[in-house]
Amino acid sequence: MSQIVKAFLGIFLTLFMTASAMGILSAYLEVMNAQDMQACFVDEMENSDYNPGVIKECMALCEKEGYQLTVTLFSENQVVTTIHSQAEVPASAAGADMAKVELVFPFRVAFFGIRKEHKLVSYAR
Numbered sequence: 001m002s003q004i005v006k007a008f009l010g011i012f013l014t015l016f017m018t019a020s021a022m023g024i025l026s027a028y029l030e031v032m033n034a035q036d037m038q039a040c041f042v043d044e045m046e047n048s049d050y051n052p053g054v055i056k057e058c059m060a061l062c063e064k065e066g067y068q069l070t071v072t073l074f075s076e077n078q079v080v081t082t083i084h085s086q087a088e089v090p091a092s093a094a095g096a097d098m099a100k101v102e103l104v105f106p107f108r109v110a111f112f113g114i115r116k117e118h119k120l121v122s123y124a125r
Contacts, residue, residue, distance in 0.1 A: 023111035034067065034105040034120060041069070042101055042124045050093040050124075059086045062103070072100040099124040 041058045048054040055071055062069040063086075073081040075095040083089055103120045 019111050023109045027107060027109045027114075030105065030107065031118070033065075034103055034118075037061070037065070037067070038101060038103045038120050038122060041103070042099075042122050045071070045099055045101070045124045050096040050099060052089045052091060052093055055083060055093070056086050056089050059083075059089070066106065068104040070102040070104075072102075074098040074100070097125075 044054050044058065045051075050073060058071075059069055068084075071083045073083070073090075073093055073096040075081075076097055077095060079095070081090060081093075081096075101122050101124055104117055105120070107116045107118045108114060
């Protein structure tokens with residue numbers, strides 16, 4: 001009888017650990033995807049000299065993934081422009097020499113019932 005209980009407990013703990021590990025790994029991959037996406041956006045904005053078309057494309061990719069992107073452009077003459085959506089992208093970003101890129105993404109671990117939003121912040125120079 002004790003062998004049946006030990007076998008059941010062993011199988012139960014193995015299944016529990018497998019399910020929890022899959023949930024944690026899934027959340028980790030979501031974070032890695034968001035970090036990679038933000039790093040690509042920063043590189044593209046730097047390389048294009050803050051081209052409005054590139055910013056619009058980055059916004060479109062974020063909407064497709066279910067993320068929220070906010071870009072704050074800083075220019076040499078102390079003009080600050082904050083962009084929350086594709087409609088807010090200015091026709092020209094002339095004079096912009098730095099950008100703050102904020103990416104908000106969902107963080108979920110379904111097995112433990114964790115649902116939060118995280119924000120990644122970086123600067124393009």
